[in-house]
Structure formats: C-alpha cells, structure tokens
Amino acid sequence: MSLLAEVTGSLGPIGYGLAAIGPGIGIGIIFGNGVQAIARQPEAYGVIRQNMLLGFALAEALALIGFVAPFVLK
Amino acid sequence: MFGSVVVPADGCHLLSGCGFPAPSADIFTWPVLASFHLFGIEFNITKPVVLLMLGAVMIMAFFLLAAAKPKLVPGRFQSLGELGYTFVRDQISREVIGKDGDKYVPLLVSLFFFVWVLNLFSIIPIAQFPVTSKFAFPVGLALMVWVTYMVLGMKKQGPIKFFTNMMFPPGLPKPIYLILAPIELLSNVFVRPFTLAVRLFANMFAGHLLLTIFSIGAWYLVSPSVVGALGATASLTMTIVLTGFEMFIQFLQAFIFTLLTAVYIGGSLHAEH
Numbered sequence: 477m478s479l480l481a482e483v484t485g486s487l488g489p490i491g492y493g494l495a496a497i498g499p500g501i502g503i504g505i506i507f508g509n510g511v512q513a514i515a516r517q518p519e520a521y522g523v524i525r526q527n528m529l530l531g532f533a534l535a536e537a538l539a540l541i542g543f544v545a546p547f548v549l550k
Numbered sequence: 551m552f553g554s555v556v557v558p559a560d561g562c563h564l565l566s567g568c569g570f571p572a573p574s575a576d577i578f579t580w581p582v583l584a585s586f587h588l589f590g591i592e593f594n595i596t597k598p599v600v601l602l603m604l605g606a607v608m609i610m611a612f613f614l615l616a617a618a619k620p621k622l623v624p625g626r627f628q629s630l631g632e633l634g635y636t637f638v639r640d641q642i643s644r645e646v647i648g649k650d651g652d653k654y655v656p657l658l659v660s661l662f663f664f665v666w667v668l669n670l671f672s673i674i675p676i677a678q679f680p681v682t683s684k685f686a687f688p689v690g691l692a693l694m695v696w697v698t699y700m701v702l703g704m705k706k707q708g709p710i711k712f713f714t715n716m717m718f719p720p721g722l723p724k725p726i727y728l729i730l731a732p733i734e735l736l737s738n739v740f741v742r743p744f745t746l747a748v749r750l751f752a753n754m755f756a757g758h759l760l761l762t763i764f765s766i767g768a769w770y771l772v773s774p775s776v777v778g779a780l781g782a783t784a785s786l787t788m789t790i791v792l793t794g795f796e797m798f799i800q801f802l803q804a805f806i807f808t809l810l811t812a813v814y815i816g817g818s819l820h821a822e823h
Contacts, residue, residue: 526645526809533806537745540752547575 488546495542502535564773564781571770573762578683578755601681605667609660638662642808647816654815657698662808665691665750669800672758673793680800683754685747692747695811700739703818715821738817746810753803757796764789 510528514521562568580596587593616631624632638659643651665682672680682688703712716738717731768785771778 522641522645526641529802529806529809530813533749533810534745537749540749540756541745543756544748544752 491546492542495545496539499535499539499542502538503532506531506535562770564771564778565775566773571766573759573766577759577762597679598681598684598687601671601677601679602668602687604677605664605671605681609663609667613663634663635659638808642805642812646809646812647819650819651812651816654812658808658812661691661695661811662804665807666801666804669754669804670797672754672761672800673796680754680758682750682803683758685751688747688750691750691807692743695746695814696743699811699814699818702815706819707821711821712818742814746807750803750807753799757792757799761789761792761796764792 506528510524510531513524517524562571580598582594582596583600584595585592612627613631616627620628635655639652639655642662643655643658647654668681668687671677672683703716706712707715713735717734718727719730719734722730764785768782768789771782771785773779773782
C-alpha cells in the first residue's frame with residue numbers, strides 16, 4: 477500500500493487543540509446554565525455551585541488528559 | 551536546590567541571535583539532594599520531597615497549635631483553625647454527604663489543606679514549585695481516597711451488595727443494564743482514581759509551565775528595541791496576572807479534590823436510590 481498523505485511536525489499541540497474543543501463547549505454550557513440557575517433561584521446558590529463545580533471538574537478532566545497525552549506519548 | 555530549571559544564559563535576548571529557550575517537561579525533574587537505601591529500595595530526596603515534608607509539618611504544626619488549648623472564646627489560632635474546619639464541614643461534607651458525613655470531616659479537612667498547601671508552593675518565593683505537579687504525589691493521594699471509599703462501601707453495604715448496587719442502579723429498562731453495568735463498574739472502580747489524580751496533576755503541571763513560559767519570555771524579550779520593551783512588559787504583566795489566576799486555580803483544585811472525595815465517600819455510605 478502506498479502512502480497517500482502524511483502529517484509530520486509537532487502534532488502534540490494539534491492534538492491538544494482538538495481535545496480542548498469538547499470540554500470547552502461543555503464547560504461553557506455548565507457555567508452558563510449554572511449562572512442562569514443562580515439568577516433564577518439565588519437561595520439555592522450552595523447546591524447549584526457545588527454541582528456546577530462537580531460538572532466542571534468532570535468535563536475539564538478530558539481537556540487535561542488531552543494536555544498530558546502529548547508529553548507522555550511522544 | 552534550584553536544580554535543572556532551564557534559565558536562559560545571561561546574554562540570551564531577543565536581538566542577540568539566540569532562539570527563544572522554551573521550557574519543556576524537563577523543568578519538572580530535579581537533581582537528587584540525598585539518597586539512601588531502605589529494604590533494598592533506593593530513596594532519592596529531591597526538592598519536591600523536601601517541600602512535601604515541609605508542607606506536612608506546616609499543616610500538622612498549624613492544627614496542633616489551633617487545637618492545643620481549646621477555649622470557649624477562641625484565640626487567634628483557634629478561630630483560624632475553626633474557620634478552616636467549618637468551611638470544609640459546611641461547604642463540602644454537609645452539602646454532599648449530609649449529617650452522617652461528620653465522621654469523615656477530619657479526613658476531608660486534612661486532604662483539603664494538604665493539597666492546597668502543596669499547590670500553594672507554586673507561587674511561594676524560593677519554593678516556587680507545585681509539589682502536586684509531580685505525578686507520584688497526586689497518585690498517592692488518589693490511591694488513599696480509592697482505598698477509603700472502596701473499603702467503606704464494602705463495609706457499609708456488604709462486599710457483594712456494594713458492587714451490585716454500583717452496577718445495577720434501579721429503575722431502568724432491563725436491556726440497558728447490558729451496557730450500563732460494565733460502564734458503571736469501570737467508571738467507579740478504575741476511572742475515578744485515575745481522573746482524580748490526573749486532574750490535580752495536570753492542572754498544576756500546566757499552571758507551572760505557563761508561569762515559566764511567561765517569565766522566561768519576559769527575560770528573553772529584554773532588549774534595546776520597541777518590540778522587546780513592549781513584549782517584555784506585556785510578558786511580565788502576564789506573569790503577574792497568571793500568578794493571581796494560579797492562586798484561584800490552586801484553591802479550586804484543592805476544593806474539587808476534596809469535593810469529589812466527599813462524593814465518593816457519600817456514594818459508598820448510601821447506595822444510589
């Protein structure tokens with residue numbers, strides 16, 4: 477099989493860029509809706525903030541794994 | 551002690567014909583200060599280890615001092631210690647686990663302040679290295695949390711019931727369990743400790759790298775030119791702004807680490823209904 481196309485150079489940053497798209501959207505949704513929820517029901521601030529941070533931590537983990545991967549898999 | 555931090559040579563500036571000495575992952579490896587053998591294992595003492603012990607001693611000293619002579623009207627140290635304790639209890643434990651989580655507040659308090667202090671070393675002059683950006687330390691902490699919530703779950707729910715409760719949350723159509731059960735098992739037993747460690751590690755790693763890049767950038771751009779002067783100022787400003795941002799991230803990561811620990815412990819205490 478002949479080689480049709482090849483990508484060379486520093487692919488790590490490109491990989492990180494791709495890995496950051498999903499969590500970026502996710503974190504935006506989480507905080508957007510969190511702020512909206514607080515605005516609608518300020519008395520539930522404690523519960524909302526705690527769940528907001530929880531969701532943020534879970535979404536952010538993906539981006540951080542994407543950040544570490546280029547260092548590990550050189 | 552300052553080790554292998556890549557500091558550009560004195561003459562390495564913008565117009566002196568030398569490329570930007572970008573820092574790499576090498577700035578996280580430190581020279582061995584001392585080493586000894588114990589039970590056939592080689593122990594190497596490096597700067598992060600020294601900082602780790604310093605952090606542990608600092609926290610122990612602080613809380614011992616705070617709880618040494620408890621009075622009804624608290625003194626300076628006691629009220630500071632109580633402030634930290636009630637913060638973790640009310641904001642994390644009571645919100646996530648509820649009243650019966652009060653038994654685990656000492657663990658959560660120690661975890662929170664330990665992680666926070668280790669993170670804070672990132673911006674304390676002379677130390678200037680977040681201990682948690684060495685992967686082994688978050689892994690150790692996450693393993694401790696893992697053992698805690700696994701053992702607790704098996705004790706409170708029964709060793710087999712714990713796993714069946716975890717894998718088969720009630721109230722779903724039967725065929726769903728074919729997909730859900732392995733996913734739940736994988737995420738609860740293996741992915742949880744992994745992401746717990748990686749989240750803390752990667753945040754501190756990225757933060758330290760970011761600060762290093764901008765401070766080396768400021769030094770590199772110092773040169774008798776308009777671009778250099780403006781760039782160096784901008785880079786230095788960025789370093790200061792990022793230091794403030796890092797302070798926030800350090801607190802947030804310690805908080806999230808403790809919050810997730812509380813969530814896992816809470817999940818082990820009461821099976822999902």
